[in-house]
Amino acid sequence: MGRYRVCVATGAWLFSGSHNRVQLWLVGERGEAELELQLLPARGQVEEFEHDVPQDLGPLQFVKLHKHRSLVDNAWFCDRITVQGPGALEEAAFPCYRWVQGEGVLTLPEGTALLAGDNASDVFQKHREKELKERQQVYRWATWKEGLPLTIAAGSEDDLPPNVRFHEKKRLDFEWTLKAGALEMALKRVYTLLSSWNHLEDFDQIFWGQKSSLAEKVHQRWQDDELFGYQFLNGANPMLLRRSTSLPSRLVLPLGMEELRAQLEIELQKGSLFEADFILLDGIPANVIREEQQYLAAPLVMLKMEPSGKLLPMVIQIQPPNPSSPTPSLFLPSDPPLAWLLAKSWVRSSDFQLHELQYHLLNTHLVAEVIAVATMRCLPGLHPVFKLLIPHTRYTIEINTRGRGQLISDEGVFDKGMSIGGGGHLQLMRRAMAQLTYRSLCPPDDLADRGLLGIPSALYAHDALRLWEIIARYVEGIIHLFYHGDDVVRGDPELQAWCREITEVGLCQAQDRAGLVCLGA
The missing domain is CATH 1.20.245.10 (Lipoxygenase-1; Domain 5)
Incomplete structure (x- = not known):
């Protein structure tokens, strides 16, 4: 089991935040884990979470995210997501800088x-x-x-x-x-x-x-x-x-x-x-x-x-x-x-x-x-x-x-x-x-x-x-x-x-x- 610290940054533009719930997955060389988050991104905010993952994912390759929709598809402007895994000296960065909307799953690769x-x-x-x-x-x-x-x-x-x-x-x-x-x-x-x-x-x-x-x-x-x-x-x-x-x-x-x-x-x-x-x-x-x-x-x-x-x-x-x-x-x-x-x-x-x-x-x-x-x-x-x-x-x-x-x-x-x-x-x-x-x-x-x-x-x-x-x-x-x-x-x-x-x-x-x-x- 390892603890992962996840930071999600939302754009500062008007209407960048969303009332829709966002789901995240971490994908590493040795496995994938769905994070149990209740993320409701707010404009200009950086939200930080810590989660225990039961398996060692290895070096992170991707973060996947899915924005659920309720009555309205309320678009979200995601700046970036950073993740620090167990034993890692540096955060892994997953730049996004785009609008997230619709029903699909967006895959963000590690940004190197x-x-x-x-x-x-x-x-x-x-x-x-x-x-x-x-x-x-x-x-x-x-x-x-x-x-x-x-x-x-x-x-x-x-x-x-x-x-x-x-x-x-x-x-x-x-x-x-x-x-x-x-x-x-x-x-x-x-x-x-x-x-x-x-x-x-x-x-x-x-x-x-x-x-x-x-x-x-x-x-x-x-x-x-x-x-x-x-x-x-x-x-x-x-x-x-x-x-x-x-x-x-x-x-x-x-x-x-x-x-x-x-x-x-x-x-x-x-x-x-x-x-x-x-x-x-x-x-x-x-x-x-x-x-x-x-x-x-x-x-x-x-x-x-x-x-x-x-x-x-x-x-x-x-x-x-x-x-x-x-x-x-x-x-x-x-x-x-x-x-x-x-x-x-x-x-x-x-x-x-x-x-x-x-x-x-x-x-x-x-x-x-x-x-x-x-x-x-x-x-x-x-x-x-x-x-x-x-x-x-x-x-x-x-x-x-x-x-x-x-x-x-x-x-x-x-x-x-x-x-x-x-x-x-x-x-x-x-x-x-x-x-x-x-x-x-x-x-x-x-x-x-x-x-x-x-x-x-x-x-x-x-x-x-x-x-x-x-x-x-x-x-x-x-x-x-x-x-x-x-x-x-x-x-x-x-x-x-x-x-x-x-x-x-x-x-x-x-x-x-x-x-x-x-x-x-």
């Missing part, structure tokens, strides 16, 4: 990370295979739009598996923020309904409410060339700027601009010439909002880096929206102030389109969803890569599902209010998808390719590299515990299945496109 085949017994391998088979029935792929990454098969957030849904506090915070934003917009609309805007200062009527020191600084200096250049280095979208290695072929300098060409050549030779090219927007059809035609531009911006670190625009070329007028318009800092400001405003508008759709939606949200779904389909909970990734995929699937239903859907926010809506946003993302490379997703490679290393005023680059180094050092330290060489990586069937699921399935045969390699393979 293992590669497939790492254990002498095959009970863990059978568990892994059963777990993935069940997950693959729940986490299924769907095509949202042709030419874009696959998504989870769910029409709305209500169709999602409960374990990828927002927890209640997150849901309330999210929905309250949406309602507060909608209310603020409605109040500002009423406030400005009877007033006309005749001066730039009139825009101040809509910039009230919560402010930060940075927002106030931008508000005061948004017309300055210095801030305009600074935003390419350190603003919301620092992903487009690159150091010029030659004058862009699409830069059209007509006769009479020899002096400007000479200035550009001088900066080019010094290595201080930079460019931001919005060519991805060229030819994208603009939206029609309330029967009024909108417009898009594909600017090209040439900038110079001063010795002080300031990045200043030298020329802005605006590609005309009308294909019958192929000659682009050039704008210089010496132009009339409002003409130059208008050109910079077109650039900022175009930057918004690329930032939101290419670098934010596609490269962040949609690619992350592919990795999240592939992880659930291909990596069991015991896999070390699963353990590394799962905290970072939290909420990804629900926020994307909500976005597809509310922001970028037919008649969604983009269609109703954005110049690139009405289908243009999908064309842009397809173009961006065709250019997506693995190197572009890795800051050290991306920054090197864009010539942005070693620039003191490139604060985004410095921060990105520091964060990358910290994350890489931690991840490599964990990975090297399990993968001692390339042969181990190649010989891990679960990891290889995960790589193929990402590139060949989720990213639509991305391995066939030049530059996008199979992750980890």
Whole structure:
């Protein structure tokens, strides 16, 4: 006979507790024992029990649990279960971190990370295979739009598996923020309904409410060339700027601009010439909002880096929206102030389109969803890569599902209010998808390719590299515990299945496109 101390931790989220009774079993190498518990898990509580078991179970392998249901299937969020057996120096941990509901028996393996085949017994391998088979029935792929990454098969957030849904506090915070934003917009609309805007200062009527020191600084200096250049280095979208290695072929300098060409050549030779090219927007059809035609531009911006670190625009070329007028318009800092400001405003508008759709939606949200779904389909909970990734995929699937239903859907926010809506946003993302490379997703490679290393005023680059180094050092330290060489990586069937699921399935045969390699393979 041996005494076992069992601790059961319930999540702290709203409604994590349950009024339903929970039954537990301990499973060891030498036997199994049902514990006579009357467990009614309470939110945020750790309940501790001691029980005598008549047989020696040996090293514990699993904890099984079954939540009985009464009149209502009251779901329970189980964080983890820990067990200390007779003579054991340390507790055995059985992580759960999921909702428990229904009539089935949930089996939790002891939580030490293992590669497939790492254990002498095959009970863990059978568990892994059963777990993935069940997950693959729940986490299924769907095509949202042709030419874009696959998504989870769910029409709305209500169709999602409960374990990828927002927890209640997150849901309330999210929905309250949406309602507060909608209310603020409605109040500002009423406030400005009877007033006309005749001066730039009139825009101040809509910039009230919560402010930060940075927002106030931008508000005061948004017309300055210095801030305009600074935003390419350190603003919301620092992903487009690159150091010029030659004058862009699409830069059209007509006769009479020899002096400007000479200035550009001088900066080019010094290595201080930079460019931001919005060519991805060229030819994208603009939206029609309330029967009024909108417009898009594909600017090209040439900038110079001063010795002080300031990045200043030298020329802005605006590609005309009308294909019958192929000659682009050039704008210089010496132009009339409002003409130059208008050109910079077109650039900022175009930057918004690329930032939101290419670098934010596609490269962040949609690619992350592919990795999240592939992880659930291909990596069991015991896999070390699963353990590394799962905290970072939290909420990804629900926020994307909500976005597809509310922001970028037919008649969604983009269609109703954005110049690139009405289908243009999908064309842009397809173009961006065709250019997506693995190197572009890795800051050290991306920054090197864009010539942005070693620039003191490139604060985004410095921060990105520091964060990358910290994350890489931690991840490599964990990975090297399990993968001692390339042969181990190649010989891990679960990891290889995960790589193929990402590139060949989720990213639509991305391995066939030049530059996008199979992750980890």
